[in-house]
Amino acid sequence: MTENLKRVIAEAENVLFDFDGPICRLFAGHHAHEVAESLVAWLEEHGRHVLLTEEERVSGDPHAVLRAVDRIHPGSDLVEELEERLTREELRAARTAWPTAYADPLIQTLKAVGVRLAIATNNSPRVARAYLADRGLTACFGPHVYGRTTDLHLLKPDPDCIRRALTSLGARAADSLMIGDTVTDLYAAQAAGVSFLGYARNEEKAKRLHAAGAETVVVSMLPVLEAVRQRSVQA
Structure with a gap:
């Protein structure tokens, strides 16, 4: 576990997840x-x-x-x-999406230690809500699910969905962390003024995020989960 990872997790009062990637592989079975x-x-x-x-x-x-x-x-x-x-x-x-390994316990543990959660995605919010309901995760996010509208110019890298999530949480950007898996997630987080943690399911995606300027990138959610557990012990 890197010091950067421990730091961004320790400082985050609010965590915003991208949906397709950090939480699940939406198109795993329906390409x-x-x-x-x-x-x-x-x-x-x-x-x-x-x-x-x-x-x-x-x-x-x-x-x-x-x-x-x-x-x-x-x-x-x-x-x-x-x-x-x-x-x-x-x-x-x-209906055939693959849960990202360790994402469910990560979400549940973040909620349990008092971190406020939201989703900020380019997918339809209806889709994210349906998936969360199937996984029993709805209560972890409550109403704070923000995604694509018909104003398509506001898709990430525009920070619109991140800003809507922050507003709904009553959160300051400086106290918030975005977990995303694409360069557009990174750019949107930067534009909104929130910290960014990159998730990459393979080394090629990790290289893209690093090349775009992401300081902290993980190839598994396990070290993120461990950082949250360590945070709860030290609190």
Whole structure:
């Protein structure tokens, strides 16, 4: 366990989790590239595939497809329909999502030692709530689940969902920690003024986070859980 990890855990009065990654692998059984392909196919059926570049068509990233359409027709009925289709696919994916190892006990232990919790995600908040309910974790977060809206320009790296979470908690940014697994999570945390702990399920993702400026990155939630337990003993 590094000194940086012990320090950020010891100082955090509020912990904000990204959802897909730190809490679960949302698309473990219902793959993201298949969802992206279904969105592209729907646009093609309606003659709207011309809104996408070739790179966006084959990106395999459903959020990239959504952002591309919103860039040209922000706030339109088309964007609302596409966002709802993505939400339905995410809800399907939540039923086969893989819990991130040690995430459940980490969440429960943080709650038990008095840390206030929230979720700040680019996924639909409906999806995060459904997953939490299935895992018996709803009470750990209460109403503090913030995610994608139809204002897609406010997706991370914009800090909007982090700021909404902080406001709902009545929390100061200086007392808060964001746990995320992407560079956009890092940039959003920096913009909101909260500390950042990177989670990477493999070394390649860890390298990306370090290269973007993340000081503390873990490849397992176990040392984070151990740091929280150590904090509770020392309190």
